[in-house]
Amino acid sequence: MIPYVLHVALLISVCLLFYKALLQKETFYHLNRWVLLACLAVTFVLPLVRVPQQWALRGSTAPAVTVAVPAAATNPVVQAKQVATPVQTPQNITTAVVADPTPLLPKLLRWALWLYWCGVAAFGLNFLLQVMVLVRQAYKNQFIQDGQFRIVELDTDKAPCSFGNYIFINPAKYDWETYSQILLHEKIHVKQGHSLDLLLAELMLVFQWFNPFAWLYRKELENNLEFLTDNDVLNNNGAERELYQMSLLKVSVPNLSMRITTNYNQSLLKKRIVMMNAKRSNIHTTWKYLFLLPLMAFLMCAFNEPAASRRPVTLRTETANDTSFDQREGVWKGTITGNKIRMEFRSEDENHNSMNSNDYTLDEFTTLPKGSPGDFKLIRQAGTMSLNGKFEGNTGSGKYKFTGNPEYYKYMANEGITGIDKNDELAFFMINIKKDYVTMLHRNGYKNVSKNDLIALAALGVDEAYIVSLKKNGFPHASANDLITGKAMGINGAFISEIRKAGYPNVSFDKLVSFKAQGINGQYISKFKNLKAAAGKGKTAARAKNSVSADDMIAYKALNVDEAFVNGFKKAGYANISTGDLIAMKSLGVTPEFIKSFKDAGYPNISQSDAIAMKSLGITPEYLNGFKNAGFTNINPDKAAGLKSLGVTPEFIKSFKSAGFDNVSLDNATALKALGITPEYINEMREKGFKSDDINKYITLKSAF
Numbered sequence: 001m002i003p004y005v006l007h008v009a010l011l012i013s014v015c016l017l018f019y020k021a022l023l024q025k026e027t028f029y030h031l032n033r034w035v036l037l038a039c040l041a042v043t044f045v046l047p048l049v050r051v052p053q054q055w056a057l058r059g060s061t062a063p064a065v066t067v068a069v070p071a072a073a074t075n076p077v078v079q080a081k082q083v084a085t086p087v088q089t090p091q092n093i094t095t096a097v098v099a100d101p102t103p104l105l106p107k108l109l110r111w112a113l114w115l116y117w118c119g120v121a122a123f124g125l126n127f128l129l130q131v132m133v134l135v136r137q138a139y140k141n142q143f144i145q146d147g148q149f150r151i152v153e154l155d156t157d158k159a160p161c162s163f164g165n166y167i168f169i170n171p172a173k174y175d176w177e178t179y180s181q182i183l184l185h186e187k188i189h190v191k192q193g194h195s196l197d198l199l200l201a202e203l204m205l206v207f208q209w210f211n212p213f214a215w216l217y218r219k220e221l222e223n224n225l226e227f228l229t230d231n232d233v234l235n236n237n238g239a240e241r242e243l244y245q246m247s248l249l250k251v252s253v254p255n256l257s258m259r260i261t262t263n264y265n266q267s268l269l270k271k272r273i274v275m276m277n278a279k280r281s282n283i284h285t286t287w288k289y290l291f292l293l294p295l296m297a298f299l300m301c302a303f304n305e306p307a308a309s310r311r312p313v314t315l316r317t318e319t320a321n322d323t324s325f326d327q328r329e330g331v332w333k334g335t336i337t338g339n340k341i342r343m344e345f346r347s348e349d350e351n352h353n354s355m356n357s358n359d360y361t362l363d364e365f366t367t368l369p370k371g372s373p374g375d376f377k378l379i380r381q382a383g384t385m386s387l388n389g390k391f392e393g394n395t396g397s398g399k400y401k402f403t404g405n406p407e408y409y410k411y412m413a414n415e416g417i418t419g420i421d422k423n424d425e426l427a428f429f430m431i432n433i434k435k436d437y438v439t440m441l442h443r444n445g446y447k448n449v450s451k452n453d454l455i456a457l458a459a460l461g462v463d464e465a466y467i468v469s470l471k472k473n474g475f476p477h478a479s480a481n482d483l484i485t486g487k488a489m490g491i492n493g494a495f496i497s498e499i500r501k502a503g504y505p506n507v508s509f510d511k512l513v514s515f516k517a518q519g520i521n522g523q524y525i526s527k528f529k530n531l532k533a534a535a536g537k538g539k540t541a542a543r544a545k546n547s548v549s550a551d552d553m554i555a556y557k558a559l560n561v562d563e564a565f566v567n568g569f570k571k572a573g574y575a576n577i578s579t580g581d582l583i584a585m586k587s588l589g590v591t592p593e594f595i596k597s598f599k600d601a602g603y604p605n606i607s608q609s610d611a612i613a614m615k616s617l618g619i620t621p622e623y624l625n626g627f628k629n630a631g632f633t634n635i636n637p638d639k640a641a642g643l644k645s646l647g648v649t650p651e652f653i654k655s656f657k658s659a660g661f662d663n664v665s666l667d668n669a670t671a672l673k674a675l676g677i678t679p680e681y682i683n684e685m686r687e688k689g690f691k692s693d694d695i696n697k698y699i700t701l702k703s704a705f
Contacts (some may be wrong), residue, residue: 001362004047005116005207007303011043011136012204013213018295019220022288029228030150030676035289036221037197040204041294051304052555052587060371065167106250116210123206130202138166147582149187163195164187181247184239188229197221227275234276246272283671283699328402328426332387336362336394345400357428381408382429417444419451433458440464442469446480453480460487469493475509482509489516498522503529511550518557528556552579559586570593574608581608588615599622602628603637611636618646627649632666639666646673655679659693668695 011616014401019039023032037076137152143166144151151167160182166272167186171179186557189195201218208214231238245299330347344357362368370391385407389398404425412420412428415438420428437458441449444467447456462483470478470486473496480488485491491512499507499515502525515521520530529548555561561582569577571587572592577585585589588613598606601621606614613619621642627635627643628651628703643666659679664672671677672695681697690701 001140005045008043009208009211009214010303011046011299012040012211013216014295014299015043015216016213016220018292022291024220026285026288027227027231027275028286029224029231031254031286031289031614033197035292036217036224036452037200039292040217045202046300048306048529049300050306052583062472076230081114081207090266091403112228120206122702123209127202129464132381134168135165136165137168141641150192151183151311153233156334157366160186162189162626164348165190177243178247180234181239182435185229185233185557188232192228192232194225194229197225223232226272230272230276241276245276248272278367283675285673295305323506328422330399332389332400334391334395336396339363352594356430368396370396380429380432381405382409382432383425383436385429395489402429408435410436417451419453424455427514431455431458444468449480452551453484456484457487458486466492470496473497478509483512489513491516495521499525500554502526503548507550511554515672517607518554520553520557524557525553527563528561530554531563548579552583553584558584561586569608570598577608581612584612590613590615598624601625613641614644617641619644627666630654635666646670656682656695659683668699675699677702 019032019036023035026032067487068169069344137154138150142153143157148165149167150165151169152167154170155172156170157173158168158170160167162168166248167183167190169179169182169186174182201221205214205218230244234241293442327345327347330345333344333346335342339362340359341362342357342359345467358377365378366377368391370387373388373390375386375388377387384403385400386403387398388399389396402425404422408428409420409425412418417438423525431452438449440463441447441454441457444464457480466487467478467483469485469492473493475482475496486509492507496507496512497520499512502522504511504525504640565586566577566582569592572595574592574595585608590608594615595606595608595611598621601623601624603621614637618639623644624635624640627650630653632650648666648669652673653664654664656664656672656679657670660681677698680703682695685698686699692698
């Protein structure tokens, strides 16, 4: 939760800085409104998007492994499972393990989370109170119904404001001219739904209350709404500029309305008057808005989590939220096979009945009672399992009780293994963590191993030979978590050597984990590199063979980029496809058949980058042929991408015939669509007295407002 909230805060800050640096002084108020709202939505959605690992700029990590040891540890057998991809694991492991963070960090994060949610609750309550106050005012005061507007008459000194379709005003305070100007202003707020903008901004503040940039962002959104409304009052409703500005001064009182309302009177009065008299922005300055898309793409690649990543691992216990549940007493059932005995231990608690089993050698027990009930024991350094019951032939059953060894746990505490509770004691016993195992870890440089790490290491069978093997194979500083992950996923010296010989001599441990998780081995790497080389020619082929990065290889495997896929493009005449294009084509579903469909439709010069762009935008041969049938020939892929991204269609161009424009060019169509100009808009302007046979005049008119 905390990382997501901070990620959102960062994006809001960047969007605000972008707006203030490039867009704040532009008079495209309607466009600014939608940019601010779109950025607000993107900031909360973008952190949830996973980016392909080869596009990510942040360091990638390896897939998570989890080891779950029962809280009472009645199961000494732990089966390692990879969270996302099945992998080969030892048989003596139950679910998965991860490193325990330092004791202080979880506490700080927990307090930070509590503080954050307290703030959310406080600001959420404030938001609800504002809504309740407005609803109360709306229904307790007299009102006048004026079409869709409900004018609520107040008897206080509060400044006029609107919310939804309600306009709140004290008519006794203003002369008729000023009163009319106020109503005109607030009606525009209502018609254009500005209350929704402010509600969204308030909800943002509920979850971003700690972020000063969020408060500034809300202020800029509110300011733009006022600029937009002032502009519409002066240019679309025939108001006199001087009289309107004078009405602003008359309403300038210190009693401001609530934040969730659109206020006629604001502290930004000077800015509003300046913007009313500012020179209209030229349409050629709209290029600034185009920078927003690459900025968002960069932030996503820089901060979002890669699609293939290694998450931090934590020890998961089955009864972590119920420390009162104690499995140290229960019933047992045993089966003898040769010199081994398989023991099953089950609690007798009706609400937490669980069973765990493990294999032991017969010589670990004292004499087994056969034929008649008796007592026997299983003694280990961590404690003693006292059992009562009997065996009939090779099967037996009875009850058990575990008692921990105080001297053993005192030793563990002295060695830095702290925090062992009663449920952990049985885990140490079942896994049979011996004192000399801790000594071995210390001898190999692991002197600050946590309780959870120790359980995981022992459960997975991480021994001195495995540690030495990793160190000799280039990982002398492998952490305890690396040992746990590596052992669980079967990463050993042989696998490391195989990957290095296949062309990755400096492969990181994280990449090894990703390789193992994806099932990438030396054979797969060699086969794919040879395939890439075969798709090229001469020196290009050699470069293709040696230019496949570890991240690219992971992406190839994850996307199932296989021989048939590459050879299909080779046969279609695309021999030297770059690594990035190959990944993009597979992820988007670009196939040789897709490219051939354009060639069959009369577009023979389609490059792989063109195909990627057209596939991502949903451009089809039918779409291009629609323009061709409308008389527009020689549409290249770049032009098609621009048209499609704006939603320009042949039907849109033909619709202007009804307004008297038979020969609308593609450039004009692009401008018309970008500015939201329709035949209806042109007819509306003609009714208001603006008549022209030059469609460029309407483009200039619209861009000015």
